[in-house]
Amino acid sequence: MTTKIMIVAGLLVLAGCTSEREGLEPPKAPGDVIRFTAGRCFGACPTYTVQVSPDGSGLLEPERNTSVPGATRFTLSTAQYRRLVTTLAPHRPPTGTTRRIAHGENCDSFATDLPAYKVEWSRPGQDATKLEFQSGCMDPRYGKLRVAIASVPKILDVERMLNPRAVTP
Numbered sequence: 782m783t784t785k786i787m788i789v790a791g792l793l794v795l796a797g798c799t800s801e802r803e804g805l806e807p808p809k810a811p812g813d814v815i816r817f818t819a820g821r822c823f824g825a826c827p828t829y830t831v832q833v834s835p836d837g838s839g840l841l842e843p844e845r846n847t848s849v850p851g852a853t854r855f856t857l858s859t860a861q862y863r864r865l866v867t868t869l870a871p872h873r874p875p876t877g878t879t880r881r882i883a884h885g886e887n888c889d890s891f892a893t894d895l896p897a898y899k900v901e902w903s904r905p906g907q908d909a910t911k912l913e914f915q916s917g918c919m920d921p922r923y924g925k926l927r928v929a930i931a932s933v934p935k936i937l938d939v940e941r942m943l944n945p946r947a948v949t950p
Contacts, residue, residue, distance in 0.1 A: 810836040813902040813910075815865060817933055821845065823894035827943040831933075835862055841942050848944035857937055865936050869900060869912075872926045877908035882926070888918035898930050 808814060812835030821828050821844075828844040839855040841847075874880035884891040895917040902910040914926060934940045 805832050805834050805838050805840055807905065808834040808836045808838070810834070812862070812866070813904050815869070816899075816901040816903070818899040818901075820897040820899070822896040826896050828896070829943065831937060831939060833857055833862060833865065833937065837862065839937065839939075841939055843942070847942060849942045853942060855937075855939065855942075861936060861938065865933065868929050868932055868936060872900075872912060872929055873902065874910055874912055876902075876910050879911040879913065881913040882918055882923060883913070883915045884918065888915070888920050888923070890919040891915075892917040892919055900930075 805814060814832060814834050816830060816832045818830040819826070819828055825846045827846045829847055830842045830844070831839065832842075833839045837856050837858065839857050841849065841853045841855065843849050843851070843853075882888055895915070897913065897915045899914075900912045914923075914930060916927065916930065934943055
């Protein structure tokens with residue numbers, strides 16, 4: 782009986798040590814929380830997720846090939862947030878929908894081994910809006926989207942955190 786109690790107590794202690802995935806607090810300012818994920822490639826591309834809130838909160842969660850070892854909070858200005866919204870606006874699907882741009886679906890000219898990107902706009906009380914883009918899609922009609930995706934780290938001023946020569950476990 783004592784062994785069972787000790788096992789249960791040990792499990793309760795371990796359960797208390799686990800935490801939910803880090804995230805941003807609900808925004809105090811009106812607008813969308815934008816979540817941008819850069820996926821893996823064949824090579825040393827930085828792999829990470831960055832979330833930003835209209836109130837200026839930011840969180841970068843590295844996965845591979847970044848210069849930060851763990852979740853890193855940062856602040857962005859209202860101008861940076863607006864510029865991000867404006868840059869991504871022409872590519873945003875209708876609210877509550879998902880648009881996928883991928884080889885074999887709506888992309889004819891495709892280069893392999895390049896990262897996939899996901900952008901998610903979320904707001905309390907609404908379904909999330911998602912854009913999934915395989916960056917190997919070289920169709921000319923997606924040229925402006927490729928430029929917009931590439932500009933996100935610079936807009937948010939997180940380039941120094943995404944040094945592809947640094948490797949995180």
